Amino acid sequence: xxxxxxxxxxxxxxxxxxxxxxxxxxxxxxxxxxxxxxxxxxxxxxxxxxxxxxxxxxxxxxxxxxxxxxxxxxxxxxxxxxxxxxxxxxxxxxxxxxxxxxxxxxxxxxxxxxxxxxxxxxxxxxxxxxxxxxxxxxxxxxxxxxxxxxxxxxxxxxxxxxxxxxxxxxxxxxxxxxxxxxxxxxxxxxxxxxxxxxxxxxxxxxxxxxxxxxxxxxxxxxxxxxxxxxxxxxxxxxxxxxxxxxxxxxxxxxxxxxxxxxxxxxxxxxxxxxxxxxxxxxxxxxxxxxxxxxxxxxxxxxxxxxxxxxxxxxxxxxxxxxxxxxxxxxxxxxxx
Amino acid sequence: xxxxxxxxxxxxxxxxxxxxxxxxxxxxxxxxxxxxxxxxxxxxxxxxxxxxxxxxxxxxxxxxxxxxxxxxxxxxxxxxxxxxxxxxxxxxxxxxxxxxxxxxxxxxxxxxxxxxxxxxxxxxxxxxxxxxxxxxxxxxxxxxxxxxxxxxxxxxxxxxxxxxxxxxxxxxxxxxxxxxxxxxxxxxxxxxxxxxxxxxxxxxxxxxxxxxxxxxxxxxxxxxxxxxxxxxxxxxxxxxxxx
Numbered sequence: 235x236x237x238x239x240x241x242x243x244x245x246x247x248x249x250x251x252x253x254x255x256x257x258x259x260x261x262x263x264x265x266x267x268x269x270x271x272x273x274x275x276x277x278x279x280x281x282x283x284x285x286x287x288x289x290x291x292x293x294x295x296x297x298x299x300x301x302x303x304x305x306x307x308x309x310x311x312x313x314x315x316x317x318x319x320x321x322x323x324x325x326x327x328x329x330x331x332x333x334x335x336x337x338x339x340x341x342x343x344x345x346x347x348x349x350x351x352x353x354x355x356x357x358x359x360x361x362x363x364x365x366x367x368x369x370x371x372x373x374x375x376x377x378x379x380x381x382x383x384x385x386x387x388x389x390x391x392x393x394x395x396x397x398x399x400x401x402x403x404x405x406x407x408x409x410x411x412x413x414x415x416x417x418x419x420x421x422x423x424x425x426x427x428x429x430x431x432x433x434x435x436x437x438x439x440x441x442x443x444x445x446x447x448x449x450x451x452x453x454x455x456x457x458x459x460x461x462x463x464x465x466x467x468x469x470x471x472x473x474x475x476x477x478x479x480x481x482x483x484x485x486x487x488x489x490x491x492x493x494x495x496x497x498x499x500x501x502x503x504x505x506x507x508x509x510x511x512x513x514x515x516x517x518x519x520x521x522x523x524x525x526x527x528x529x530x531x532x533x534x535x536x537x538x539x540x541x542x543x544x545x546x547x548x549x550x551x552x553x554x555x556x557x558x559x560x561x562x563x564x565x566x567x568x569x570x
Numbered sequence: 571x572x573x574x575x576x577x578x579x580x581x582x583x584x585x586x587x588x589x590x591x592x593x594x595x596x597x598x599x600x601x602x603x604x605x606x607x608x609x610x611x612x613x614x615x616x617x618x619x620x621x622x623x624x625x626x627x628x629x630x631x632x633x634x635x636x637x638x639x640x641x642x643x644x645x646x647x648x649x650x651x652x653x654x655x656x657x658x659x660x661x662x663x664x665x666x667x668x669x670x671x672x673x674x675x676x677x678x679x680x681x682x683x684x685x686x687x688x689x690x691x692x693x694x695x696x697x698x699x700x701x702x703x704x705x706x707x708x709x710x711x712x713x714x715x716x717x718x719x720x721x722x723x724x725x726x727x728x729x730x731x732x733x734x735x736x737x738x739x740x741x742x743x744x745x746x747x748x749x750x751x752x753x754x755x756x757x758x759x760x761x762x763x764x765x766x767x768x769x770x771x772x773x774x775x776x777x778x779x780x781x782x783x784x785x786x787x788x789x790x791x792x793x794x795x796x797x798x799x800x801x802x803x804x805x806x807x808x809x810x811x812x813x
Contacts, residue, residue, distance in 0.1 A: 298711070318717070327712070327715035332708065333709050333715075334709075334712070335709055335712070336806055337731055337806045346716055350718070380806040380809045406715075
């Protein structure tokens with residue numbers, strides 16, 4: 235399922251156009267003629283090894299770092315033409331160190347940008363409460379607490395809430411879950427994707443974790459030494475890595491990773507025969523192909539009954555061969 | 571100042587304080603009754619003057635040190651220059667400094683304040699600068715990314731976060747100035763020091779101990795008050811869980 239169809243008109247398109255950042259003290263540009271377009275409402279993941287320029291590229295967008303040449307446009311307008319504070323106030327920024335203000339209550343933290351924009355105290359309170367609930371915290375008690383009273387995972391939830399305070403069209407996320415333990419990170423990722431489905435924003439997401447990139451990204455940009463090596467959906471990159479470096483980077487298990495990003499929705503199911511009873515082992519249509527495969531292997535079956543997403547009606551069956559067939563690089567995804 | 575150096579005490583009669591009690595006549599270490607009777611007539615005004623001297627010195631010293639700290643963040647040469655200057659002032663012997671200033675501005679409160687303000691600078695400057703530099707860089711990055719201007723960042727983020735070290739500096743400066751201001755009476759600044767100088771001249775022990783004791787109590791109360799103020803201004807420092 236691509237995102238464009240759900241993108242509301244309030245989302246912005248971000249375009250990098252030959253964007254280059256050259257530090258005077260270095261011979262190689264940190265970001266070298268980067269060009270790509272992020273459709274409104276999509277999550278674009280920038281990924282690559284340390285020093286590949288992904289964080290620099292991200293910070294060029296809200297001009298935390300100024301670009302040297304080329305341009306970045308938001309809905310066709312150059313970021314150079316926008317007033318700096320206005321540009322930044324309209325872009326949510328989440329980063330690994332979170333950067334909550336320790337001396338402000340959660341309400342005041344979330345209310346920082348709204349206050350600059352002249353919201354009333356009551357409006358800020360209401361909005362902060364909404365956002366806390368959205369990120370899974372307790373508005374009743376937590377609004378008047380200080381950041382130091384929360385765990386790292388909770389602080390990052392608050393950081394996300396703060397970045398969304400004025401409902402920006404764009405969010406920049408620089409390894410937002412990088413410093414958080416794997417279990418909490420997984421929950422934060424799931425919650426964030428849920429949030430994103432409810433309120434589409436155009437998001438640039440930097441990570442060095444390929445699994446996170448595959449999970450979060452509608453599109454993935456693989457970078458190295460300031461260059462863009464490959465740009466595409468997770469499935470495209472896993473199926474057709476452009477070179478040895480990308481192939482190594484996405485991992486030898488890229489076939490299995492492709493199965494993880496696809497669900498039964500992406501397969502042609504075989505219809506249930508007339509009067510055919512559903513087998514004992516059944517799976518909902520939202521299951522990832524990797525989970526289906528693993529279930530087949532562990533149960534020793536090569537056919538399973540597929541139910542609709544409410545798990546109330548059987549709608550077809552899936553065979554082991556159908557799954558292994560998708561592993562061929564040229565197999566296309568039907569819904570794409 | 572005619573009574574300098576102090577004359578040894580013993581059987582001194584002190585005519586200007588009216589009918590003396592037995593304790594006063596004997597010049598015991600401390601005559602509480604006399605102190606209580608004469609507090610409002612003899613001690614209250616010098617005490618208030620002493621508070622005024624201190625408040626002005628710290629009140630004027632703080633914005634100067636703050637401005638110097640802000641300039642130092644931008645220009646490194648200024649930091650070196652100002653620290654040297656402030657350290658030089660701080661290490662200058664108090665009496666000599668007062669005497670020197672008298673040559674320039676005469677015997678008055680103004681002269682005393684110039685000297686007292688000078689003594690606050692090293693402490694306040696170093697603490698303000700340390701405080702501003704200790705502001706977590708991630709909070710600054712967040713402020714920048716949220717589109718706060720330099721001024722908004724300073725007032726809403728840096729200053730509050732630098733408050734604990736700044737308040738520590740104000741406490742040290744205040745207590746130091748309360749003590750140093752007693753010496754300023756030497757150049758006619760008034761305050762508790764004038765009573766101490768008087769008592770040294772006359773050898774009246776009760777007055778000496780009362781004036782000195784009041785300076786100590788004033789220092790303790792001021793320090794306690796500033797601690798309370800700091801606690802009120804920095805509620806977040808006491809509300810963190812250890813992670």
